[in-house]
Amino acid sequence: MKYLKYHALGNDYIVLRPEAFEGELSGDIVRLICHRNYGVGSDGILYGPVNSLSCDFGLRIFNPDGSEAEKSGNGLRIFARSLYDEGLVGEQSFSVETPGGVVSCKVEDRGKVVSVKMGEVRFDSTSIPVAGPPREVLNETMDINGRIFTFCAATVGNPHCVVLSDDPSSVDAHHYGPLIENDPRFPNRTNVQFMKVLDRGNIQIEIWERGAGYTLASGSSSTAAAAVACKLGRCGSDITVHMPGGKIGIQFSKGFFATMTGPVTRVCEGNMDQEMFEGTGL
Numbered sequence: 183m184k185y186l187k188y189h190a191l192g193n194d195y196i197v198l199r200p201e202a203f204e205g206e207l208s209g210d211i212v213r214l215i216c217h218r219n220y221g222v223g224s225d226g227i228l229y230g231p232v233n234s235l236s237c238d239f240g241l242r243i244f245n246p247d248g249s250e251a252e253k254s255g256n257g258l259r260i261f262a263r264s265l266y267d268e269g270l271v272g273e274q275s276f277s278v279e280t281p282g283g284v285v286s287c288k289v290e291d292r293g294k295v296v297s298v299k300m301g302e303v304r305f306d307s308t309s310i311p312v313a314g315p316p317r318e319v320l321n322e323t324m325d326i327n328g329r330i331f332t333f334c335a336a337t338v339g340n341p342h343c344v345v346l347s348d349d350p351s352s353v354d355a356h357h358y359g360p361l362i363e364n365d366p367r368f369p370n371r372t373n374v375q376f377m378k379v380l381d382r383g384n385i386q387i388e389i390w391e392r393g394a395g396y397t398l399a400s401g402s403s404s405t406a407a408a409a410v411a412c413k414l415g416r417c418g419s420d421i422t423v424h425m426p427g428g429k430i431g432i433q434f435s436k437g438f439f440a441t442m443t444g445p446v447t448r449v450c451e452g453n454m455d456q457e458m459f460e461g462t463g464l
């Protein structure tokens with residue numbers, strides 16, 4: 183089974199074309215393909231282009247735990263680059279339908295940079311979702327094993343919990359990230375960012391992703407955290423997000439309509455041997 187592999191600041195994805203894999207991408211198959219020892223290994227699978235009635239292309243996004251995500255910022259940049267590499271798009275803008283909404287992509291610098299209009303970031307609890315009365319989820323507190331966190335929540339199409347921090351660390355991301363990801367206040371679980379505002383144009387985040395765990399970078403996390411910093415009045419509308427894997431630029435217009443710009447790196451193309459799937463019924 184042919185696949186392509188790319189990474190975006192160390193957030194790596196496998197691109198599977200439907201013609202290369204005509205079966206149903208079950209949770210078991212996704213977990214196997216993403217497994218770092220028994221499979222190819224990745225932070226997720228991009229399955230597309232699939233048919234779309236409203237857009238140039240459709241895309242499905244799967245996390246390594248087998249769950250399907252509504253949107254992926256790094257994933258969309260990688261998907262756009264894969265289309266460019268295979269001559270399906272040029273450097274003109276094109277639309278992609280995801281379960282979390284429609285985005286517009288533009289490949290730049292011969293594919294090494296991609297911009298994505300990610301849609302509107304929203305903070306209302308019913309859209310994210312967050313349990314409790316309908317409200318904007320801003321500067322709320324949560325007690326996680328006795329440690330009190332102040333957080334905001336947002337949706338970029340997928341859910342995000344942005345924890346305000348003076349010292350974001352991978353230690354906190356690994357320890358508290360899974361607890362927050364699965365906290366009952368988030369009915370669909372959530373992605374988690376520990377965010378420090380550096381100045382009006384820069385933030386730093388550490389990331390724990392829903393269904394993927396600790397990642398070196400995340401486009402939708404960058405978008406959500408930057409939107410929270412802007413919403414709180416701590417940043418302007420042009421923000422650089424600094425992560426362990428590198429940095430992404432986020433620009434807001436007309437309120438919280440976000441454009442994300444960042445790099446994509448091609449890793450390889452390969453073929454998954456049928457032996458890998460023995461015993462899976464595939």
Ligand SMILES: N[C@@H](CCC[C@H](N)C(=O)O)C(=O)O
Nearest residue numbers: 251254255256340400401402
């Ligand atoms: N790494 C992605 C996010 C992938 C989806 C996320 N884990 C979720 O379940 O919402 C990104 O770059 O946005």
